[in-house]
Amino acid sequence: MTGKESRNNYEKARKIDLLKKTAITSLIGIGLTFNVAYANEDASLETVYHVYVDGEHIGTIDNKEPITSYIDEQIAAKEKENDAYSYAAKQDISYVPERVFHPNTKNKEVLQTLEDELTLEVEAYQMKIGDNAVGSFKDKATAEQALRQYKAKYVDEEVLEQLEQLSSEEQDNENDSNKKDLQVGDSATLDVTLSKEVTYHENKVPEDKVLTADEGEEVLEKGALEDKVHEVQEGEVLGSIASKYNLDMAQLLELNPSIEEDTVLQIGQELHVTAYAPFVNVIVKKEEVVEEEIAYEKEVQESEDMYKGDSKVTQEGADGTKEVHYSLELVNGQVKEKEVLSEKVTKEPVKEIVVKGTKVVPSRGSGDMAWPAVGGYISSDMGSRWGSYHKGIDIAGPSNRAILAADNGTVVSAGYTNGGYGNKIVINHNNGYQTTYAHLASISVSVGQTVTKGSEIGVMGDTGRSTGIHLHFEVHKNGELVNPEDLL
Ligand SMILES: [Zn+2]
Incomplete structure (x- = not known):
């Protein structure tokens, strides 16, 4: 190589170097590698790799193999230890190549850094309902199983399976084929839908964040925490409101920066609280x-x-x-x-x-008897008394002494009798009942006369065997004595 050639090459390399500096900047974090088109142009240029972990430059190497092997080995070891999951590096590791004359590489140090920093996570599927993340599962099937178990709270699992088959096989005439001839006691579930869209996204999570189908079902049942407004009711204090929503005082105050622990609440005041609400509603249509x-x-x-x-x-x-x-x-x-x-x-x-x-017959009783005096009280009940039998009740102490017909009827006897009754009236009510009024001072009706309920028939007195002014009152039903107190 002549000196001139060497200088030309040097200048060419400098130009390339400048160009590439710009390129590297824009490649950082994207993780792309590219082959340098000038690879064979000059043997004295060497390819090095700038290693980035989550966008941060950790060093430069001239051989990727030890690093990629190290990562692969770690993943293989982890997957051997737990074959339920697939693992991947949590960090985004990228290699940006560069062609340089005098490589200054630190293979050992870079590997060491990676050994210190590398974290493995499970390659998972995240379930999202609307905008809410439910959780991550080892695969989509497990996530779907969790959702199926949640739906099964409201629909029989067999019915769910049938519906899933139906909707995949005969989407068009779904209604016709499922509408059977229902008999009494039968029911048919026609459709099970969710109120919000469910989506699945690939993500990486630590092992302890991977949910089983049962755990996923529990999360779905618990619901998502949502902001709510609580209106203060009479008698409520901050503590009672906090415990109502399973919050502690600090959480409640954090949600409501305008109040303090000793703030006096007003009835009707609105407080921000959080409460669990279902992630999604299960809507079942049935007949x-x-x-x-x-x-x-x-x-x-x-x-x-x-x-x-x-x-x-x-x-x-x-x-x-x-x-x-x-x-x-x-x-x-x-x-x-x-x-x-x-x-x-x-x-x-x-x-x-x-x-x-x-x-309506004036002489016939209604069956509903009225008190036969004007006020007064029962001074003696019907029943055994002084070694004999008292056949009626005694009424004494009236506001005035008028004696009144207990019901409509016909007077069948009226006058003085021997045997202790003194002046006595008997009324036949023509409905099976007959009433007797005794010890009267005077009688104002006569035999055969029709009397109406409540009309005056005589005056209270103490004729016959009597110990003072009172009315002795008896009731007979079809000839049998009955207790007036049961009728008045
Ligand atoms: Zn009596």
Whole structure:
């Protein structure tokens, strides 16, 4: 080589060097390598590699092999130790070549640096729902299994599988083929969808961040933390609000920079809190056929042939049945929409018919008795008394002494009697009841007279065997003594 040639070459090399400096700058971090087109132009130029770890220059080498081998060995060893995962370097390692005259390489030091810094992570698949990252799984199948398990909370797993097959095989006539002839008690799930889009992305994570399908299902069930606004209610303090949302005081204060631990809260004041909300809603569309009762109607007919207050069922009511075909939409297991598609009556209900009497007879009691005095109190109950039997009740202490008919009726006896009753009235109410009023001072009705409920029939007194002014009152039903206290 002549001196002139040598100088030309030198100048050429300098130019290339300048060019490449610019190129390297733009290549950093991209990890590209390129072959130098001038490789054989001059034997005195050597190729070196600038090694970058996550964009940071750690040194220059003239042989990549020891480094790539080291990384490969580490990965192989790790995968041998745990064959469930595929591993890769966490760091982005790139080699940028350069042709130089006087290489100044540090192969050993670079390898040493890498040995110190290299971290291996699992090559995983991250599941994202909308903008929320759920977690990373060793492969897409595991991630999908976690999602399937989550859906299975709301849909039978067999049904899910059938639907997945259906949608892949017969997407076009999916509805027709799945709409079977439903019988009572049957239900058919037509569609299971999610409220948000689920996507999978390759990523690298430390081993302890890789989720199994079961763990993924748990994360999905727990939901994602979302910001919420809490409106302060009466009686609430910061501590109670924090514990309501599973926050500690520091977290609550961090979410609300404008308040401090001793701030007095106002009712209606809004605080920022966080709470778990589902990552995604599982929407299930289904149809079902159920049997339902049809309640019978009641009809009241009036009859003048029966006394007012009397009634009679002339036709017993009976519930009917119907088959109802529903279309349902459930969101996370809760029915959000329910629509009747069709209805078929399988048994007609039978109407209940009640006949009510309208006939009014002034001498006939309503069956509902009134207090036979004006105020007063029961001074003696019906029952055993002084070795004999007291056949009625005694009423004493009225506001005035008028004696009143307990119900409509006909006077069948009125006058003084021996045997202790003194002045006595007996009224037949013409409905099975008869009432007796005794010890009266005077009587203002006569036998055969029709009396109306509440009308005055005499005055309270103490005639006959009596120990003071009072009314002795008896009630008989079809000839049998009954306790007036059960009727008044
Ligand atoms: Zn008495």
